[in-house]
Amino acid sequence: NAGVTQTPKFRVLKTGQSMTLLCAQDMNHEYMYWYRQDPGMGLRLIHYSVGEGTTAKGEVPDGYNVSRLKKQNFLLGLESAAPSQTSVYFCASSLRGGLLPNNEQFFGPGTRLTVL
Amino acid sequence: AQKVTQAQTEISVVEKEDVTLDCVYETRDTTYYLFWYKQPPSGELVFLIRRNSFDEQNEISGRYSWNFQKSTSSFNxxxxxxxxxxxxxxxxxxxxxxxxxxxxxxxRLHILP
Structure with missing residues (x-):
């Protein structure tokens, strides 16, 4: 099992460019999450999904869009990148969520994005 | 409001010493789960443990141990x-x-050789 994988690992964008980050999991998990990690800020939730075809906003959703067309994939899009979106992006998945058992999240290796 | 506080920003200890990382939480839920994750210098996030709010038994895994106390809302x-x-x-x-x-x-934990 590959677990949670993220593509790409690194990316440099110019302000205004767009891109899509791909997250894939092979654990048949229902829940998927996108976080960003900035120095001193910990992990902040961008968007999440509780199942195929569903998405919901997290703590910092502005400037990002997501799609979950297939259960195993969760895409994060930046339509018009800004320097404030320079960060490390982590995808995570869990079998369940909320206050149910098996709600621990498993993380991908991260994507380091720089916006110039 | 729900909140997790890790008051220790950075700790340094010499190798072979014992070290405790503090975690204090706030929640109004009667059922909840607590977790610990490790992020080594390589950057990935590794799940270490999940603890159910109804299970206050301490957990030990090799050199790692966790102390959950509902009375003080801590999971060290x-x-x-x-x-x-x-x-x-x-x-x-x-x-x-x-x-x-x-x-x-x-x-951030630094273990000094």
Missing amino acids: FTITASQVVDSAVYFCALSRRDDKIIFGKGT
Whole structure:
């Protein structure tokens, strides 16, 4: 099992460019999450999904869009990148969520994005 | 409000010393889960443990142990006989009813050889 994988690992964008980050999991998990990690800020939730075809906003959703067309994939899009979106992006998945058992999240290796 | 506080921003200890990382949480839920994650210098986030709010029994896994006390809303993590490989950022986290997990800001642990 590959677990949670993220593509790409690194990316440099110019302000205004767009891109899509791909997250894939092979654990048949229902829940998927996108976080960003900035120095001193910990992990902040961008968007999440509780199942195929569903998405919901997290703590910092502005400037990002997501799609979950297939259960195993969760895409994060930046339509018009800004320097404030320079960060490390982590995808995570869990079998369940909320206050149910098996709600621990498993993380991908991260994507380091720089916006110039 | 739900919140996770890791008051220790950074800790340095000499190898083989014991070290405890503190985690204090706030929640109104009667059922909840607490987690610890490790982020080594390589950057990935590794799940260490999940604890149910109804289970206050301490957990030990090798050199790692966790002390959960509902009375003080704490879920502390102790590394016994620390090793250089334990150097990492450690995050405590709390589950929420709305399918999210709240993370603390992390404690950076340096184990000095």
